[in-house]
Amino acid sequence: MVAVHGSETEATVVDNRQKAHSNERYAALVWRRFRRSITGMIGLILIIMLVLMAVFADFFAPMNPMETHESFSPPQAISFHDKDGNVTFTPRVYATAETGELDPVTFQPVVGPDLEHPRLLGFFVKGAEYRLFGFISMDRHFFGSTDGQPVHLLGTDKFGRDVLSRAIHGARISLAIALSVVTVVTVVGTSVGLVSGYFGGAADAWIQRFVDIVLAFPQLPLYLALTSLIPVTAPTNVFLTFVVVVMSALGWAQMSREVRGKTLALARIEYVRAAIAVGASDRRIIFQHILPNVMSHVIVAVSLQIPTVILLESFLGFLGFAVKPPLISWGLMLQDTATYSVIGSYPWILSPVAFVLVAVFAFNALGDGLRDAVDPY
């Protein structure tokens, strides 16, 4: 803001500024600055796409993620050629099949694309039935084969389930865990941080020692110990809730420390003193003066914490401690990659890594963009 100093014929100055800024609200200012960050915008678009994909997973997934086909079938490439090699405009995939010939040296059957039976692809095709949001019965899919035959763009896993469809469904659980953990962490961390930073003194000292202990905990063994407490027979939703609680219990400390630092600085700033001087209560000062000014930092911290939780989930899932079948999550899908021989022979089952990568990048980019934009004054 270029402040107009000097000639202070108030009315004219006020008029000019009214034209220049036309009462921009805080959100508008932040948005204007955020739009300037290219990576931030890319991150935001990716996140919107991810969230849409997770919410409408049944629609976007070409297959039913539970349905089994041929196990470990390799990814099918989208082709624009018919069996004679001519270019066509209807995209198609060819299933892998034995060509009927034998390798002249080893006499093993030779495997190749089954050119006789192309599976034509199309958008908004009829496929496996599902219930959107649990009650609207539908069978349309975003894309798939026009005649309902299986299409495996990313291959299948050891049970013959479509990896792409599972990864799209897995986004649901992975993002849901991340968002619920971060919500709990934010609420608890912000409240503790505000109280600790605003009231200070002995309460602050004790709270901060407790935070120190939580931060000093060897987190990984604790996760493993706590999750193994849950009986294997527990229903999936209980299991999931427990995972969220455990992750939140260890995650709030960092957030509370950041909020406390900011609150400490704000509690001594002059507009807070001015509020004390007019007689405002602690409650009013915290909610009217400190919380709104801390909020921007919290939003940034949140968008940077989500990727950590996604990574943690994929790691714990890989170890088999986060989500149990029949639920699907990215981490759980990666559990199959634990043996060398599997990765060596069927590398496509690593493809959930790409989803994790994109999600983590998107949230980090959003967080970076927000960090530069939240303090427009």
Add this chain to the structure above:
Amino acid sequence: MALARLNAFAPETRFDHANRNGDPILDARHVAVTFKVEHGQVEAVKDISFQLYQGETIAIVGESGSGKSVTARTVMGLLTKRARVSADATITFNGQNILKFSPKARRALRGNRISMIFQEPMSSLNPLYTIGSQIVEAIRVHSRISRTEAEARALELLRQVQIPEPEARLKQYPHQLSGGQRQRVMIAMALSNDPDVLIADEPTTALDVTVQAQILNLIRDLQQARGMAVVLITHGLTIVRKFSDYVYVMQHGEMREHNTTPAIFADPRHPYTQKLLASEPQGRARPLPNGASPLLIARGVKVSFMMQHGGFFKPDMRELVAVDSLGLTLCRHETLGIVGESGSGKTTFGQSLLRLNEPAAAEILFDGERVDGRTRKEMQPLRARMQIVFQDPFASLNPRMTIGQIIEEGLIVNGIGKSRAERLDRVQDALEAAGMPGNILSRFPHEFSGGQRQRIAIARAVALDPEFILLDEPTSALDLSVQAQIIELLRKLQDERGLSYLFISHDLKVVRALCHRVIVMQHGRIVEEGPVADVLSNPKTEYTQRLVKAAFEIA
């Protein structure tokens, strides 16, 4: 009047203006600088020209935002990448247009032939290196001499800038020096290569008044000894009057007027210059009505902080006494000034009267009621009657609240006004009383300039209809002409509403214009008090004498 004062404090040896006909050492012509911003560009400097001759001091005067610092940075080649200097601009130094120089050639010039001193001596020195090594580096960047030679030269420079015990200072770190000493070190570094031109950008603004005088005298002595040319960038008119030979007045990036210093003060031509010269705080406080009753009485106020010395195993808590058994009596309709340098405890003392900090011992009576020892809840009934205005208008308004919310808050908290409409009426009245339009309720603080924000802060205090306002340096963050308006406003509000002010300031000129009585503080104690006229015209203690001399003769 201007002439009389000018003669009294005119420097003994003036630059001979007959010399202004020869070749200038630095000749800037048609300099225009634009900055790229979000929507288009801002013209920070618009087609200005100035000349600087050997052995002369020119002053570039203007308020904040007038483009004077940008001008200095253009000469130094220190503009940011967003800045564009116009194509037809020329800055001729020793016959060469330095704007056409390569970056390398400009670097060779910078700190060597043309040096600069900055406003903030705290952040201009690297805290990780000793004073000695920083001066030695400045010397060795431009001249190939051995380290020992450079050290000897650094020592000589520290002597010239009159730092006590220069040998010991060489091995010290910046934090071990006071603000004034750091600025001396900066000057030593600027002079390390015998520059032809020294640019001083607000060199004393961050310093205490008594130190300001010493630094400016030092610059002048060094200039005369070395025959340097000096560009003094400042907003302080007394500094200009005493230390410069030729004055350029800038406003909104344009050169309004230039002339020799005596001519400008005697006969300002441009309306802006006239306004600037007239904006020194004028007038005196109106005499108090007879038999004014005391409103605020404080006795034995002591505020201390516990500081931990020693380590964990040998804890050693020491008491740092910020304010030591002070007392004052403030009558109704009276303005009492508290002056002192930074660190003298005047703000701590003032805030303890409002119970914004916890005095260790005190007896404070407000309108006959004991204020000390009350809890925050018990203070509540008194809050509306005693208010405060802070120094920094940028920190005292919550950026996330609208002007309406900010001012209304006090009314809500104190249960004034039955309905929202009634409260908003009062808010508008308060804004209008403070000289702001009443239609800005839904705007945010960042849309206003410093002076306007300070008016809003005053409106917040006035909205509660208080009897007493603590004014904690309300004008020191503001430009001179704005300062005068705020003082006028405070005076008007006092007349209309019968307010009592406790006015904390380090600026004796403002105190003289506004206060009835004054208390002079040093190191948490009162060294002198009495009616303003008596204290200022006949200061008894040496400290007060220094303050008065600094305020009315140079700073």
